[in-house]
Amino acid sequence: MNIVVCVKQTPDTAATVDVKEGHVTWGDSPMITNPWDEYAVEEALRLREKHGGKATVLFMGPENAREALKNCLAMGCDEATLVSDPALKGSDARATSLALSKAVAKIGSVDMVLLGRQAVDGDTGLVPAQLGRYLKWTTLTYVAKIVELDPTAKSIKVERMLDEGKQICTAQLPAVISVVKGINEPRYPSFMGIRRAGKTPIAVWSAADLGLVASKIGRAGSAVTWPEIRAIPPRAVKVEMIVGDTPEEIVVKLVDKLMAEQVI
Numbered sequence: 001m002n003i004v005v006c007v008k009q010t011p012d013t014a015a016t017v018d019v020k021e022g023h024v025t026w027g028d029s030p031m032i033t034n035p036w037d038e039y040a041v042e043e044a045l046r047l048r049e050k051h052g053g054k055a056t057v058l059f060m061g062p063e064n065a066r067e068a069l070k071n072c073l074a075m076g077c078d079e080a081t082l083v084s085d086p087a088l089k090g091s092d093a094r095a096t097s098l099a100l101s102k103a104v105a106k107i108g109s110v111d112m113v114l115l116g117r118q119a120v121d122g123d124t125g126l127v128p129a130q131l132g133r134y135l136k137w138t139t140l141t142y143v144a145k146i147v148e149l150d151p152t153a154k155s156i157k158v159e160r161m162l163d164e165g166k167q168i169c170t171a172q173l174p175a176v177i178s179v180v181k182g183i184n185e186p187r188y189p190s191f192m193g194i195r196r197a198g199k200t201p202i203a204v205w206s207a208a209d210l211g212l213v214a215s216k217i218g219r220a221g222s223a224v225t226w227p228e229i230r231a232i233p234p235r236a237v238k239v240e241m242i243v244g245d246t247p248e249e250i251v252v253k254l255v256d257k258l259m260a261e262q263v264i
Contacts, residue, residue, distance in 0.1 A: 036116025074189030
């Protein structure tokens with residue numbers, strides 16, 4: 001099994017979002033591996049341990065994002081590839097998916113691409129489906145369990161998590177799969193893994209290396225643009241504590257307040 005895991009570097013989930021001079025900023029928040037993607041990394045490692053093969057982590061972003069790749073290598077991934085080019089700056093989900101699809105094709109002989117269901121910053125969840133479209137592979141999203149996998153027959157059965165319940169799907173490989181956190185519990189990097197990650201070379205590919213043209217990537221190749229970004233003005237909040245001698249008295253006061261405000 002040759003598995004590629006696409007990861008993204010995102011701000012810490014505890015970061016405070018702000019807008020300065022029309023740009024979103026997370027202040028001094030550290031950048032981390034997108035938490036959803038860690039479940040994809042863990043699943044790739046489990047599949048490799050069970051069926052053999054190789055797990056490659058793939059990242060698109062700036063050069064200073066190597067720590068996210070090193071974290072995945074420390075968890076146990078075999079190889080790491082960074083797609084980095086100033087021309088990619090400002091890429092939306094469509095342009096990002098195109099670049100990732102070219103990288104997957106360049107890696108070659110890939111049986112499966114795994115991703116987290118979405119990134120905690122953009123929160124769109126669009127990349128897995130668009131990546132599958134560019135690769136012309138089956139796309140299985142919101143996967144909570146890989147029920148069966150036959151590398152010889154190139155077949156897979158998964159359990160998808162839907163609002164209405166669970167759905168069992170079968171498909172042929174290669175496939176693009178996005179996972180939810182219920183699929184596993186990500187491991188912590190080991191000491192030996194951290195040491196190995198520091199010595200493992202990271203391949204760096206530019207847009208030209210992938211045959212990408214400027215008009216198809218970055219802001220020029222994006223379908224979504226942001227003409228203006230504004231911070232939501234703070235709301236004045238007033239807190240009033242409702243007290244009473246008995247629970248019944250408190251409930252009556254609360255209902256009177258809600259009726260006065262026309263909430264009920």
